[in-house]
Amino acid sequence: MTVSENGTLLPFLLTALSTMGRNKVKSLLTHGQVMVNDQVVTRHDHPLVQGQTVSILAMRKVSSDDLDGVQILFEDDDVLVIDKPAGLLSMGTDTEKEHTAYRILSDYMRMKNPKSRIFIVHRLDRDTSGVMMFAKRESVQQKLQNAWKDVVVERAYLAVVEGRVQQDTGTIISWLKESKTLIMYISRKEGDGQKAITHYEVLHRTGEYSLLKVQLETGRKNQIRVQMQSIGHPVVGDDRYGAIKDPLGRLGLHASVLSFHHPTTDKVMRFETDFPSAFLRVFSYDQKASVTIKS
Structure with missing residues (x-):
């Protein structure tokens, strides 16, 4: 979508996506699905200038009920971004190997392709909820971990x-x-x-x-x-x-x-x-x- 006159992002989206409800449009922003000139933007009042391009990223809809409370926020060929519930381990320990975000997402990936794998990039404590990222290839995992300070x-x-x-x-x-x-x-x-x-x-x-x-x-x-x-x-x-x-x-x-920074495109993703x-x-x-x- 091309911006025809100066303004701010949310009113532009509400007009351009008039068939969607206001809450749905705001959800697109919250979940990092709106890009302005190839950069992900989440601010409702982000200024727009005539001639800029606004794009909507597709987002895989997966019920958290199907994934033991884990909600998938974003997925592409390189990364998987989730909202982890409190009480769930990021990955296995000596005493708990099955009920973890890693295991749940591994099973989810294998349902789509038996050869698929995921890789831990960073962790959240068991009792901490919130945004967490996994890599879908080992090379992506290494790239993210080796340059974590610059990537984040x-x-x-x-x-x-x-x-x-x-x-x-x-x-x-x-x-x-x-x-x-x-x-x-x-x-x-x-x-x-x-x-x-x-x-x-x-x-x-x-x-x-x-x-x-x-x-x-x-x-x-x-x-x-x-x-x-x-x-x-x-x-x-x-x-x-x-x-x-x-x-x-x-x-x-x-x-x-x-x-x-996305490991392949270098675009800034914000969730x-x-x-x-x-x-x-x-x-x-x-x-x-x-x-x-x-x-």
């Missing part, structure tokens, strides 16, 4: 933490190490361990809890969890790292945004999942409208 444009999480975080924004820099019992902890000595950098912004707060948008500059094991504990605001439901309260019945951590409704349980209902996720 943005990784953002939503976190519900204990207590009222006073600073509106902040950056946590620390050095992480792992104990013999596989618990991550912060070294008191600078340079001793893996450097971890986390940026956060308070989106909403009450007397008991705060809702944060968290962006990772580095990606260390349990980084957000151990660093939030270090500033006295552990993630709710995280008794492993100091939490006392469990208002959600799950870990209050959700991988909300993953943006990356942002819906706000977990369960997180709102810790805030009063009449404050729901004030909880906004800033792009």
Whole structure:
């Protein structure tokens, strides 16, 4: 579709795709299916200039009921992007090999082609929900992993933490190490361990809890969890790292945004999942409208 006059993206789509409902059009944006001049765009107010081209990417529709709660957000010949539910392992461990995102998606791929395989690119903790990417070829996996820092444009999480975080924004820099019992902890000595950098912004707060948008500059094991504990605001439901309260019945951590350069086309792909409704349980209902996720 060619833009005939200057404006913004959502009104243009609502006019051009008039047979679709407003929610469906907004869903196309949310799931990274809209491209402007060959770049994926998700912002509703993205400015359009006369002469630009707007394209819609196809998206495979697979019911999450068929995949044990896993929702496929995007799939092509190279990558598979999913929304992983909380409580599901990314890949197998010594004690659990069957009920994992990797196994579920492997079975899904083999239903289409017995020779198909998928490959782990990165992981989410079992109790963390949200956006996760798999490769469909080993060469793609290696390309993504070897250049992960350059490939990833943005990784953002939503976190519900204990207590009222006073600073509106902040950056946590620390050095992480792992104990013999596989618990991550912060070294008191600078340079001793893996450097971890986390940026956060308070989106909403009450007397008991705060809702944060968290962006990772580095990606260390349990980084957000151990660093939030270090500033006295552990993630709710995280008794492993100091939490006392469990208002959600799950870990209050959700991988909300993953943006990356496509391994073959180099186009920027951005995926942002819906706000977990369960997180709102810790805030009063009449404050729901004030909880906004800033792009």
